[in-house]
Amino acid sequence: MTTRHDGPSATALRRETASPLENILFSAALAARRLPWADLPTRTLGLDALTREGLTHRLMAHLQRHRHGRPARLRTPYGTFLVPADRADAESLLAAADGAGALGSPYALAADGSRRGLSPHALPTTAPDALTEDELDLLAAQVTEHLLPVLGARREDGTLDRDHWHAGMLRLSRRVVVGAAATEDSLLSEIVTAAAAAAGSRTHEERTAAVRRRLAPYLAEPDPASLAGRLAADAEDAEQADLVVAHALALVSTATSVSALQALALLAAGAAPATPPTASPEAAMELALTRYPPLATVVHPVRAAFGGQDRPPLAPGDEILHDGQLWAQHAPGERTDPAWALCGSPSGCGTARFAALVGREVVRMATTGMRPLLVAPRCAAERLPDTLDPRTLTVTLTASDAPCGVPLGHGGPHTAHGARGQADADRLELHAQRLSACAADPGWNGNETGERFRMTLLAHADRCANAAADVRRAARRLSD
Known part of the structure; x- marks a missing residue:
């Protein structure tokens, strides 16, 4: 009697399936991306090994050692994924599976677990990057x-x-x-x-x-x-x-x-x-x-069985997680x-x-x-932030032959401080606007306590707006 095998063997599944503790640690690493400030206390104390990046790196090294480079099947609040051991393994596996027609359309996985579509890949016969x-x-x-x-x-x-x-x-x-x-x-x-x-x-x-x-x-x-x-x-x-x-x-x-x-x-x-x-x-x-x-985190759904002697078995319904941030400790260059x-x-x-x-x-x-001069966020090459949201970046440009910190077209040795002051003034103005918007909420109506809180919010907003104006005037003086 011949036994039919339509999917991964029980032995392969046991080898791939992560332990409950590994699932918890991996889920925590994914969830921590929504809290970029969570690493601040450990970084301040110099305990980089306890930061999200440090813990993630050690977890991935552990998974690689205990599974001999094979993907781990990890259960998270966002779904169950096959997670390759490193960047090279992930890209090799995905390229082979895609070449065999075993993959469906990928989608992006946001930090909050929401999924969004990607621009469908369309490759012309003419190489777009081959320019004369x-x-x-x-x-x-x-x-x-x-x-x-x-x-x-x-x-x-x-x-x-x-x-x-x-x-x-x-x-x-x-x-x-x-x-x-x-x-x-x-x-x-x-x-x-x-x-x-x-x-x-x-x-x-x-x-x-x-x-x-x-x-x-x-x-x-x-x-x-x-x-x-x-x-x-x-x-x-x-x-x-x-x-x-x-x-x-x-x-x-x-x-x-x-x-x-x-x-x-x-x-x-x-x-x-x-x-x-x-x-x-x-x-x-x-x-x-x-x-x-x-595209920090991309999920590739498997739509057809795929595998071989040197490849882990994949079955329809599997999802492969390609996450560049998991392998942030890449080789220099x-x-x-x-x-x-x-x-x-x-x-x-x-x-x-x-x-x-x-x-x-x-x-x-x-x-x-x-x-270029980076005004905000303040960071150094040896300690870059985990995220660099372009909506929060403040960059100024200085003349190459000018003293460091003097924007192009402006003079004075204190211009860098003026740039930082303008950024601080922008933040104060934004905070004042948010306080005013909160005070305008009709939920404060109806009782004396609500009205008192509204007056307090408006007073804070007024102080922030006045402070922003003072900082901006000082920043202009420094920029002249």
Whole structure:
């Protein structure tokens, strides 16, 4: 009598399945990402081994030793996942499974456990990142054209305005990917973002159709000085140009508006060397994509059985977790394929490499003749934060030949203090606005106690607003 084996053997499952304690520790490591301040006491005491990063590194080393490099099946509040032992094992396993057609569409796993779709991977036959010298020169000119207004919109203290940066980088992305006619079409970016987030849901087809309708006028006569124009020259690419262009627009927008700003902050913190020959926009961009990948945690569902003598058995319904933050202790100088940080495709993505190239060009042009200065958050190269949210970054630019801390176009030895003062004033104003909004809640109505609390909140808001005005005046004096 022959016994049929349709899935992983009982022995393999026992070897993969984690113990209850391992499940608890791994779940705690994932949940701790929602509390970036939780490591502050241990870091202050110099107990780095007890930080989330330190504990995670030791847990992954333990799993690797006890399972001889095979994935561990870990149960978490967000689901049960197969977690490879290290980055190389994860990428090798996923690439092999994807090549065999065993994987479904990946999705991103947020820190709170919510799941969101990703821009569907669409790879043209023409290598998007294989640019000629003339095309590279054209890209540099396009970056310069759209970066100069962003730099010109800096605040009085020389700091980059985050809203202007975001909007300017989205305009640049539409210019580079779709063409000059789409530069001001902000609705196009919103539609592409919405379609990517809906991937895998019931509304995805409807949103994809909206993307195609929005792109149709631009692709009817594509701008030759854009990625869409290069794709149109290839008959095979022209058939699916709308999908490829939408994917490229999503990735380039992220690389320029998010990762490029993080790269400037890393240069300013000294994490990426700031002097030749080792310093380069490439090094800063790669560090940003490696340490702070936009797709930090990606789940790859298994839709078909896969495995072999040298591969762990996978069964339909399994989910493989690719989490770059689990393997943060990478070797110095390790290069990370942008596909893992931007696209999530296990088989590589030339479009992601093109997006990283545009991001590097933005960093290169922003630092030509200038030196970035990180005002907030305050950090050093040897102790970088676990997260680097672009919405919280305050970066200023100084002339390369000016004393450290003097923003371009401004003088005086105390300008760096002026930049920090402006950032502090912004935070005080925001706090005053939040207090006022809280006081405006109708829930305080109806009794004397509520009215008293409302008056207290308004008084605090008034003090914060006055303090912000005083700090801003002082910061302007220091910036003059």
